[in-house]
Amino acid sequence: MATGTGSRRGRAKIMAPRKHGPEFSAEKTWSELARNIREIQDQNASNLSFEENHRFAYNMVLNKHGEMLYSGLKRLVAEDLETLATRNIVPHFPSGTKDPSVQSGEDDLLLASLKAVWTRHINNMVRLGQILKYMDRVYTQTAKVPATNDLGLQLFLKHIIRPPIKDHVLAAILNQIRHERNGYVIDRSTMKGCVDVYLSLEGDMHSTTIYKLDLEPAILKESESFYKREGEELLNSSTAPIFLQSVEQRLKAEEDRVHHYLSSHTKPHLLQILQDNLLSPHLGAVISKENSGLDAMLDNNKTDDLSRLYRLCVMVPQGLPYLKSALKESIVRRGKEINGGSTEDDFIDVEGDLESTDKKGKGKGKTRGPAPGIQPAITWVESVLGLKDKFDAVWEASFQKDREVESAINGAFASFINMNEKCSEFISLFIDDHLKRGLKGKNETEVDEILDKTITVFRFIAEKDVFERYYKGHLAKRLLHGRSVSDDAERGMLAKLKVECGIQFTQKMEGMFTDMRISSDTTRAYLDHVSKTTAPEIELGVIVMTSNAWPMNHSPSSCILPSVMSKATKSFEQFYFSRHSGRRLTWQYSLGNADVIVQFKARSHELNVSTFGLVVLLLFESLGDGDFLSYQDIKDATEIEEVELKRQLQSLACAKWKVLQKHPSGRDINSDDTFSFNDGFSCPMKKVKIGLISSKVENRAERKETRDRIDEERKHQMEACIVRVMKNRKHMTHNDLITEVTVQLTSKYHPEPLAIKKRIEQLIEREYLERCEDRKSYNYLA
Amino acid sequence: MADSDVDMVPTRQVGAGSGNDNQPVPKDSDWVRLQSTDGFCYIVPRKVANMSGTIRNMLDTTGGYAEAQSRTCEIRERGVILEKLVEYMSFKAHHESIGTKEEVPVKEMLDRIPPEIVLELLLAADYQEGV
Numbered sequence: 001m002a003t004g005t006g007s008r009r010g011r012a013k014i015m016a017p018r019k020h021g022p023e024f025s026a027e028k029t030w031s032e033l034a035r036n037i038r039e040i041q042d043q044n045a046s047n048l049s050f051e052e053n054h055r056f057a058y059n060m061v062l063n064k065h066g067e068m069l070y071s072g073l074k075r076l077v078a079e080d081l082e083t084l085a086t087r088n089i090v091p092h093f094p095s096g097t098k099d100p101s102v103q104s105g106e107d108d109l110l111l112a113s114l115k116a117v118w119t120r121h122i123n124n125m126v127r128l129g130q131i132l133k134y135m136d137r138v139y140t141q142t143a144k145v146p147a148t149n150d151l152g153l154q155l156f157l158k159h160i161i162r163p164p165i166k167d168h169v170l171a172a173i174l175n176q177i178r179h180e181r182n183g184y185v186i187d188r189s190t191m192k193g194c195v196d197v198y199l200s201l202e203g204d205m206h207s208t209t210i211y212k213l214d215l216e217p218a219i220l221k222e223s224e225s226f227y228k229r230e231g232e233e234l235l236n237s238s239t240a241p242i243f244l245q246s247v248e249q250r251l252k253a254e255e256d257r258v259h260h261y262l263s264s265h266t267k268p269h270l271l272q273i274l275q276d277n278l279l280s281p282h283l284g285a286v287i288s289k290e291n292s293g294l295d296a297m298l299d300n301n302k303t304d305d306l307s308r309l310y311r312l313c314v315m316v317p318q319g320l321p322y323l324k325s326a327l328k329e330s331i332v333r334r335g336k337e338i339n340g341g342s343t344e345d346d347f348i349d350v351e352g353d354l355e356s357t358d359k360k361g362k363g364k365g366k367t368r369g370p371a372p373g374i375q376p377a378i379t380w381v382e383s384v385l386g387l388k389d390k391f392d393a394v395w396e397a398s399f400q401k402d403r404e405v406e407s408a409i410n411g412a413f414a415s416f417i418n419m420n421e422k423c424s425e426f427i428s429l430f431i432d433d434h435l436k437r438g439l440k441g442k443n444e445t446e447v448d449e450i451l452d453k454t455i456t457v458f459r460f461i462a463e464k465d466v467f468e469r470y471y472k473g474h475l476a477k478r479l480l481h482g483r484s485v486s487d488d489a490e491r492g493m494l495a496k497l498k499v500e501c502g503i504q505f506t507q508k509m510e511g512m513f514t515d516m517r518i519s520s521d522t523t524r525a526y527l528d529h530v531s532k533t534t535a536p537e538i539e540l541g542v543i544v545m546t547s548n549a550w551p552m553n554h555s556p557s558s559c560i561l562p563s564v565m566s567k568a569t570k571s572f573e574q575f576y577f578s579r580h581s582g583r584r585l586t587w588q589y590s591l592g593n594a595d596v597i598v599q600f601k602a603r604s605h606e607l608n609v610s611t612f613g614l615v616v617l618l619l620f621e622s623l624g625d626g627d628f629l630s631y632q633d634i635k636d637a638t639e640i641e642e643v644e645l646k647r648q649l650q651s652l653a654c655a656k657w658k659v660l661q662k663h664p665s666g667r668d669i670n671s672d673d674t675f676s677f678n679d680g681f682s683c684p685m686k687k688v689k690i691g692l693i694s695s696k697v698e699n700r701a702e703r704k705e706t707r708d709r710i711d712e713e714r715k716h717q718m719e720a721c722i723v724r725v726m727k728n729r730k731h732m733t734h735n736d737l738i739t740e741v742t743v744q745l746t747s748k749y750h751p752e753p754l755a756i757k758k759r760i761e762q763l764i765e766r767e768y769l770e771r772c773e774d775r776k777s778y779n780y781l782a
Numbered sequence: 783m784a785d786s787d788v789d790m791v792p793t794r795q796v797g798a799g800s801g802n803d804n805q806p807v808p809k810d811s812d813w814v815r816l817q818s819t820d821g822f823c824y825i826v827p828r829k830v831a832n833m834s835g836t837i838r839n840m841l842d843t844t845g846g847y848a849e850a851q852s853r854t855c856e857i858r859e860r861g862v863i864l865e866k867l868v869e870y871m872s873f874k875a876h877h878e879s880i881g882t883k884e885e886v887p888v889k890e891m892l893d894r895i896p897p898e899i900v901l902e903l904l905l906a907a908d909y910q911e912g913v
Contacts, residue, residue, distance in 0.1 A: 050840040050847035051856050058909060123844070130839035130847075133911065 066139030335416025822861030
């Protein structure tokens with residue numbers, strides 16, 4: 001519209017604008033306007049004409065009386081606020097009562113009155129702002145004073161938010177918050193109203209609200225002390241689950257509080273206070289709380305509590321480390337219990353008995369239970385698997401599959417499993433047992449599952465070479481005795497191991513399988529061959545084992561074979577050498593077994609005995625009824641090693657099926673015992689299996705031997721590794737070499753730096769390496 | 783002055799609610815009365831009246847002044863001035879609501895202002911905050 005001036009039409013007559021009459025008087029106008037402003041402040045605006053008052057202000061500004069108008073307005077608003085303060089707020093000052101609910105009521109009234117005064121003031125300022133619009137447009141900007149609305153806020157701050165009102169209001173807000181935290185209901189809308197007042201007022205030059213300046217610090221300080229106390233009280237008075245529940249509730253309640261009547265900027269600070277005072281300092285104590293802490297939750301499968309614990313732990317930086325270390329402790333403690341249950345040495349002492357009962361148990365070949373000798377191993381592995389399952393389940397259900405927690409759990413498992421020095425043997429035995437026996441009761445997928453789980457335990461073993469040794473031993477026995485239930489399962493297991501540890505690890509085991517396959521071909525060819533030529537009296541099946549692939553003692557076991565048997569071996573040797581020249585065969589009688597039909601008084605039985613057993617039995621073949629052979633006779637005739645012979649005799653004469661009779665009868669074989677053929681032997685079955693040496697946990701001496709052998713092997717491995725590394729690098733410092741060797745060998749076991757050092761010295765002596773001048777590094781000598 | 787009311791007809795079709803309505807209770811399509819000093823009376827939609835900041839405040843229900851209660855504004859201008867004000871407010875309301883797609887015919891509006899009232903109109907416009 002202002003552009004209307006742009007239109008000029010020469011001829012038209014322009015009328016002069018209306019003049020303001022000389023009757024204008026600033027004082028008179030102001031007194032009228034002031035009266036009206038008071039009316040407006042008394043909520044009587046509806047009786048007033050907007051136009052009139054607007055024109056008053058307009059005229060005053062137009063006539064250069066803006067300052068008079070502005071200062072007058074300021075005075076009137078200030079007066080109004082002062083009256084409101086004394087009339088409406090001061091009467092609601094708290095009486096200082098101690099009763100919390102009365103106090104809360106009073107606080108509510110005070111806050112409500114503040115809110116009412118605020119609302120009224122704001123409404124007034126809006127109305128005044130409307131009629132003084134022209135002043136705001138023209139005067140305040142040029143005079144650089146706050147416009148009506150801002151003036152209203154400033155005056156409110158000055159006249160209402162001042163001591164003592166300010167202090168009382170602040171105290172009332174804090175009281176109300178505390179009251180609500182203590183579980184009472186307060187009027188949240190009043191609170192919201194008051195907080196909004198604080199949020200609308202700016203307390204300094206940088207437009208910082210007085211909420212930020214005064215209220216928030218006070219609230220935070222109050223919260224801090226409240227939750228400090230609360231945390232201690234809770235910790236002392238409640239169980240861990242309750243504590244965690246309360247903390248979570250508190251967190252939620254505070255969030256709710258912020259949402260409903262505080263500024264959202266306060267939220268992070270407030271939650272931080274909760275975490276710092278309620279959660280962090282007590283978390284450790286809560287986790288380790290007796291009878292209700294982490295251990296108890298795990299014991300009772302409290303998935304919800306555990307989830308809550310996890311949620312709270314990830315909230316604070318030190319939470320997860322606490323949780324992890326507590327988990328570790330718990331797992332290691334449980335693990336130690338499992339270890340303690342199976343590493344007690346008492347079963348070793350009764351091993352002799354176990355062995356014999358074992359043989360009795362095996363008589364029918366139908367017993368399903370694991371051989372008692374390996375029971376501790378089975379129990380141990382099953383317990384470990386159970387424990388792992390349990391923690392995996394908790395990890396999945398409660399810890400949101402947290403990677404860090406997972407590694408803590410795994411670390412704990414590894415540490416306690418390796419604490420059990422028999423862990424490798426136990427795991428191998430467990431697998432052995434399942435491959436021999438377990439398959440019958442379970443279908444393939446179940447067994448596969450179990451073996452998979454076993455692999456997870458296997459992963460924790462630090463000394464994989466020890467496991468390799470045991471596994472090879474057990475595998476060899478399974479293969480030789482044909483005890484393996486399923487070739488697929490065997491190969492499956494082998495494949496799993498290969499995935500875990502690489503091709504080197506399983507190379508020799510695969511060699512064993514190859515030997516088995518070739519041997520069966522050879523045997524068939526041999527039988528073919530002898531059926532065409534001169535067949536010996538004994539049908540012979542031979543397994544040719546490549547000597548470095550099989551974990552057997554390579555020295556031949558001494559034994560004088562009866563002529564029938566030696567004829568058979570000669571016949572095979574002949575056949576074999578005709579096909580493969582330049583090879584050497586060493587007979588391992590101790591690993592073989594034989595089926596023999598024996599005529600007893602009642603009937604004939606087909607006995608399955610070990611090769612040595614057969615040798616012994618054949619001695620009795622030519623004896624008459626009632627003739628005896630002394631222990632010494634047998635020993636001289638067979639030249640079987642003493643320990644081995646005693647075992648054989650024990651299984652023939654003292655076990656469940658007594659093919660021989662010992663005189664005097666008894667459990668142990670003494671060198672002055674005599675033996676006779678038990679003609680009266682009877683058994684309901686035709687086929688009888690006798691004295692199969694079943695795998696069992698090693699006793700101390702055996703273990704020591706295995707250990708020594710492993711140590712020996714490690715020496716070679718270390719040396720080989722050192723030479724390999726040095727050959728590559730030619731020159732290396734001592735520390736680098738140690739590190740490199742350690743890294744390379746870690747997949748098998750953790751070598752001691754000291755042991756490596758010894759090997760290095762050995763190699764220097766043998767002139768593979770030389771020490772350099774600086775005494776810190778080595779050269780490779782080609 | 784019924785004639786000028788007829789002039790307003792196009793603006794009446796302007797839909798309600800599209801303007802800047804600060805108060806939810808009074809609708810833009812309400813009719814309000816603008817009265818001149820010499821007794822001319824213009825009944826216009828609130829939306830049109832709200833084009834003037836001063837009149838908007840005058841009719842604002844939260845302020846609650848007498849004018850807002852009676853929905854009648856005494857404009858201290860001569861009828862001829864008020865008529866031009868109303869015409870401009872209608873013009874502004876119309877073009878504001880249909881958006882900026884077509885060019886606003888400011889020139890034509892300017893041409894309709896008789897030069898003899900230009901100064902008086904200028905003062906009135908300043909007072910009514912009708913920019």
